[in-house]
Amino acid sequence: MAELSIDIAGLKLKNPVMTASGTFGFGVEFDDFFDLNSLGGFVVKGTTLHPRQGNSYPRMAETPSGMLNAVGLQNGGVKYFAENIYPRLLVYDTNILVNVSGSTVEEYIACAEQINELDHIAGIELNISCPNVKEGGMAFGTSCPAAEAVVKAVRKVYHKPLMVKLSPNVTNITDIALAVEASGADSVSLINTILAMAIHAESRKPVLSTVTGGLSGPAIKPVALRMVWQVSKSVKIPVVGIGGIMNSTDAIEFFLAGASAIQVGTANFIDPMASQHIIAGIDNYLDRHKFKSIKEIIGGLQL
Amino acid sequence: MAELSIDIAGLKLKNPVMTASGTFGFGVEFDDFFDLNSLGGFVVKGTTLHPRQGNSYPRMAETPSGMLNAVGLQNGGVKYFAENIYPRLLVYDTNILVNVSGSTVEEYIACAEQINELDHIAGIELNISCPNVKEGGMAFGTSCPAAEAVVKAVRKVYHKPLMVKLSPNVTNITDIALAVEASGADSVSLINTILAMAIHAESRKPVLSTVTGGLSGPAIKPVALRMVWQVSKSVKIPVVGIGGIMNSTDAIEFFLAGASAIQVGTANFIDPMASQHIIAGIDNYLDRHKFKSIKEIIGGLQL
Amino acid sequence: MNKSSSFTKTKLSTYTGLPNPILAIFAHYSNAIYLRMKKSVQNLKVVSNQRLNKDHALLELKSEVLLEGILPGQFANILVDKSQKVFLRRPFSIFQVDYKCNSIFILIKGIGEGTKALSKSLVGDTLSVIFPLGRGYTFPAKRSKVLLVGGGVGIAPLMLLATMLKQDNHQIEILLGARTGEDLVELENFAKYGTIHTTTEDGSHGTEGFVTNHALFGEELKSFDRIYTCGPEPMMKAVARLAHLNSVDCEVSLENTMACGYGVCLCCVTETTGGHRCVCTDGPVFDIKQLKWQN
């Protein structure tokens, strides 16, 4: 049994396995499946200042080894979250992060301020990379000045760990990561989904109501791994790896590439127990390879 | 039997199915499998001014519904091509394009000049998007000024159809496409591979000798489709769709998204007959849906 | 909202054993408190696979964990590991439950990659199944006359529904529609729980036409206390319209493309009077009043 705990710039995780926003509901949906306290942490659904109905149906398309989604941040708004969901989360003894999105910098600020009041929320994951909303969303994550502006603004009002979630839809993700680091982010998580599209040939229609959506799942793992590797070589803050992680071997690859923790996303749909198998598998890997702690393999790729 | 022929800015294809550079050798390797004259055209291996040994082994990694390659433009140089390969291509009655790469604008020019002398070569596909070489390659395809410079320079010396192959590793592919169009490209082809990475968890080593490589295959189809759709809405020149096309349904999706022709890449490895099945399947689709010509479905996505 | 939640602890006092040879004996329910079964991921063994006609197969899947109360209309999300092209699980209604053998039955119509691969499962194969999922049909509070209307493979959730309604001693009429007589499956088993009526588009079995062309949708419709339906959306909409016109309660079971099946991805929404709702958790069964389907 190796040491699995890790500190992500103030977030003390009992193990490096978290679950990704938008793929884990509010956590409570998993109560039937396993004890949530076994997780290093979990990130709840994308939350915005105002309630959002999300995009119209259809919102999902299956693709080779992956899927597209165009949920569009359906959520009840931060007030609804604080009043109706937050109280149900108090029972859990793990790191709960809220994934925050907005159409304007002001919305991000207002939302973050309210979350700052919630003691039991360990941190914010700032989503500057959602490809499925018309305004804001990904726009903040694809230009350095925009990313800087929103991170600086939120940093002023939010005093707990601030993780910034990066978009892969850029020419140079290290530029964005460096900008975000300089603006006060405590850590970065990557990647969000890749902007993509599906067409139904027989009906000659787009599969998604929004035409384009975000690609996730094993298909994007090689891209995510490359970006985690590039970013972790460039920034000093911890990197959280996300993208197509289905099993512990995938997770190990991300640690080797430089991730200090990982998030399990689409894998939750294929197997709600995925995060549990991953935790066990990481432990087994470390034991087999005689590592005493997860820290020994972070960035441990042998070139 | 619908009309399958299409004119791609001067390239008269008997059908819209070509095969992609780097996945079809010099064509001759397929003689055992089928009659190459059945193709709309084929693009031979990436060719450079000087001979290149390519990258060290290993150059390939299998990934979920895809693969990484890091061949690194191994080729005998344009002179070798002209003297040893070109004569063997004279027997074919189809459009043969040479995929041209370089580390400097001067290399691109010198290579294009030599290909301009080869009567039986129908056109050049200018590769400004190869992720697997240290110098040049993708760098030309990820910034507008660089793309403009190389396309303008080659346009001056090359007087037959010039197709420019775009990189998906950019924030905004339409910007690059517009720049390339303004610089004299007759058509654009997209996408080249997505920069990605694979790690072997047990040995803790990168799978590829070059650490990163290019992702191709069905995994990238949704991304390719999105980019073809975006670009075809922006430019006036024809768009050639590439990326994960395995069967005729995939091909139809690209036509609907706005491609005037397609290239079959990685699918050739899974099934050397893929291009043949695709041609037959397109014909069948058009008949079933009572279209008289392939032209009727290009950009025919119903929003 | 959906009344099925009231079934998490219900006394099904009218239960009697079932004679159906291939199907369940609900000894578990008999005079017992009905407990909601927790959803879980299980590896179920294929103990039989009967081909019913050219595209329908009936799988029996045995669990190692004691099955508890499963409601009609609840579904299972099944992993397809033998096909290269299928990534996500595929949802299927729980067709029947055999508590004695501790197995569930799944009726599969092969229409695409996933369903075709699953319908070829071999006895001895293991399938990863998440179940039971979703809210099922609700039961009338008093003895009622009910109409079950199934179209195509939409008959799937109606078998367990009929079984349990019969336990509750309701008066049951069952109307099943298909394209041709060949496409009608499991009529004999349905007949054990109620009076069977059929329609086929080509007239090869029962009334010619769609289910709504059947005489039951004439004057008699008003005599029913409730209609339960599952089938293609246009069929369910036609049934819902007539139910509404005749002021009969009606519950429909919706289909939707699902990624998770248990309420965390928000991909499977449908428009309801309460806004976007997930078919996998707020449904798949909805009262037509919740949808905007009355007209």
Next chain:
Amino acid sequence: MNKSSSFTKTKLSTYTGLPNPILAIFAHYSNAIYLRMKKSVQNLKVVSNQRLNKDHALLELKSEVLLEGILPGQFANILVDKSQKVFLRRPFSIFQVDYKCNSIFILIKGIGEGTKALSKSLVGDTLSVIFPLGRGYTFPAKRSKVLLVGGGVGIAPLMLLATMLKQDNHQIEILLGARTGEDLVELENFAKYGTIHTTTEDGSHGTEGFVTNHALFGEELKSFDRIYTCGPEPMMKAVARLAHLNSVDCEVSLENTMACGYGVCLCCVTETTGGHRCVCTDGPVFDIKQLKWQN
């Protein structure tokens, strides 16, 4: 460069029918002009699948197209359509050819997803196979004393080689190495074509140690005109070094990760005296002089 090309039209005049029950009768070759078979993509039917030990299976695949000359060392690239995780084909040596039944044999050791899925093929399944691919072993021009050295599943190309060398009337010694006696398969069939020697790492069968620990690699080695080998790279390198030291010709069959298998992707290169060469077309068989393996 590789002499196998001289075999595209060769008279194998010494051929005689083979008694091997499960294997080929090469009537096709007998006193006939040997024609190179064109490579093609074929759907081959699995006509038998014998499990040889815990991880080795021997598949017989029947073709609808008349098989023509296949050279020992040539391989087949097989699609794995029953596993979700395998995208590319998997290369396998052609273990044996039965021209009478028009079938090829493939020996598979299950080590990962693809090989395990293929080794579970059922009789009646259809596999998409591209074959014959690559350049095989070359034959001595005059009657020779040859040594075949196989390690692990590297014995696979040696069966067809032994068969054809025997037709050509050469003197054949066969040395097979494995981890344990359990891991040695097909010894009886090999024994039909030459004298068998074995080594095992645990000493449970034949000499204890690696193949190069066998007495054949002592003084006797010089008496051979040629060594053919296939197995793990360290083994082949050790064999190559001793062959070189003793001035014996030596051909090795290399493994490599392949995307296409027929020379168009340039993914499978190996370093040779002539620069990067594709293992799938310039090999898989190389003369050790082409590689930098003499020392």
